[in-house]
Amino acid sequence: MAQSMLELANVESSYGPVQALRGVSLSVPEGRIVTVLGANGAGKSTILKTISGIIDPQKGQVKLRGVEIQGRAPDQVVRAGVVHVPEGREVFPLLSVEDNLRMGAYTRRDPDGVAQDLEAVFGYFPVLRERAQQEAGQLSGGQQQMLAIARALLAKPQLMLMDEPSLGLSPKLTKEIFEIIVRINRERGTTILLVEQNAHMALKIADWGYVLEVGRIVMEDSCARLAEKEDIREFYLGVKAEGVRGKRRWKKKKQWR
C-alpha cells in the first residue's frame, strides 16, 4: 500500500452532549480515493469536519503525513493541504463565480500558480468560465456543486474531503461529477476522501471503503469486495435479498458488529 496521507486513530467527537463519533480509525493512502458509507446521521460529515478543524475531537489523533493536526484552526488545516468540500455546496451567494474561486485560493501566495489553476478548473467545468461574472447564488444546484469543487481545487489541496457531492443532482449530472472527481484524482494526483449516500457511485470510483454506523466503523474492505457483500448490497445498493429473508427484512436489524 502507498504511504499514508491521512490517518485517524480512535477519534471521538461530540456536538455538546451528543457523541457523534465513538472512536473512529481509518487511513487514506496517498493518491487514492477512499470512501465512507453510512446511513443518515451515522457521523460521516462529522468525520470530515473533525479532519478540517471545524470541530475539535475530544479524543484521538488526526495525522496528516504523520503530523498530528487535530485541534488546529480550519485555516491552518487548509494551509497544510487539506480542503473540505462541504455538504450542500456552501458557495458565497452574492460574490461572482470568479471571486468565489479566488476565495478558494485565499491561503495561497503564488499568483501565477493560482492563475494556472483557474484555467485548469475552467477546463474541468467550462460552464464556470461562461458564468464567471455572475453571482454564485444564481447558479443551479449542479453548477453550485461544480463551483464548490472548483473552489476547493484552487486551494491546491493534497487531500480533498468531499461530502456528498451528488446530493440533489440528477443521475446524469451525478455521473459527470464523479467522472471529474476521478480525473482530479488521476490527473492532479489529489488524494480524495469521499463521503456518499450514493453507494453505487462511490463504490465504483473508490479504491477502499469504510462502513460507518452510529459513530463507529463497522467494516472496511476494498470497494470491489464491499460491493459483493450481501449487507452492503441490501442496505446501500438497494438490491433486495431473496426468499424468506426478503419477507422478514422489516424485522431484521442491521448487524455488523
Place this chain on the structure above:
Amino acid sequence: MVQFVQMLLAGTAQGCVYALVALGFVLIYKATETVNFAQGDLMMLGAFFALSGGTLIGLPYWAVILFAALVMAIVGMLIERVVIRPVLGHPAFTVVMITIGVGYVLRGVVTMVPGWGTETYALSTPFGQKVLRVGGAVIAVQELAVIGMTAALCLVLYLFFRYSKLGVAMQASSQNQLAAYYMGIPVRRVNMLIWGLSAAVAAFAGILLAPVTFVHSNMGFIGLKAFPAAVVGGFGSVPGAIVGGLIIGVVEALAGRYLPEGFKDVAAYVVVLIVLFVRPSGIFGETTMKKV
C-alpha cells in the same frame, strides 16, 4: 429656491455623517450579526483623538484624520478581541447589551481623561467659516468638504471591497461564515479587522461632524439618528446605509425649515416608519438569506 439649495446642501452634509456612522453599524452587523450600539461613541472617541492629534501633537488636518482613524482602528480591534469575541455564540441580546455597555464605558473614560473631560471643544479645520457665493446662494465650504470627503471615502471603500483580496474575503465571510472557514479564511481575524475598519470610519465621521456640533463626550448620541439611517437603507446593505443616511439628513433639514418646531427631531423616525411600511426590508434590503 436659493434657500432650498442651501438647505439641501446642509442636509446632505449632515446626512453624510449619518451615512458613515450607519456604515459602521452595517459592516459590523453583516460580519458578526451584532448590532454595535457603541458606534456613535466610537465616533465621539475618534473626534477626541483627532482633537488631541491637532492640539497636543500639532498634526495638520489631513494627518489628524489618518491619526484618528488609525488609533480608532486599533481601539475597534481591541474591543472585538477583548469584549465581543468571548461572548459570541451567546444570545444576540447579550452581545447587544455588551455593546451598549461599551458605549457607556467609552463616554465615562473620555470624561476622566485630563484635557478631555466634559468640556466642549472646537476642532480646527482648514475650511473654517469660508463661504462660496454662487448666484445668490451662500454655501459653506465646510459642507462641500464634508460631502467631498465622504464621497472619497466611499470610493476607497468600494474599491477595497470590490478588488482587494481582504475586502472580498470580508464580504465572503459575512455572506457565508462556515464556507469562509472551509476555504481557510481566518474568519475571526477578518471580523476583528472589520471592527477596526468600522471604528476608523466612525473616527472619520466624528471629524466631519466636529465643526457642526463641536467635540464633546455626548456627541455620540447622533448614533440614534444613524441607526434609522441603516434601517431605512435595509440593515445589512452598505450602499443602503449611505443612501439612508443622506435621506435622513435631507429630510431632517427640510423638516426643520418647513415644519413646526420639534418635527426635526422625529423626522428620522417618521422616515423609518414610512419606508418600512412601503418596503419592509428597507430600500436596499437583501432577500438572500445569510447562512450560519
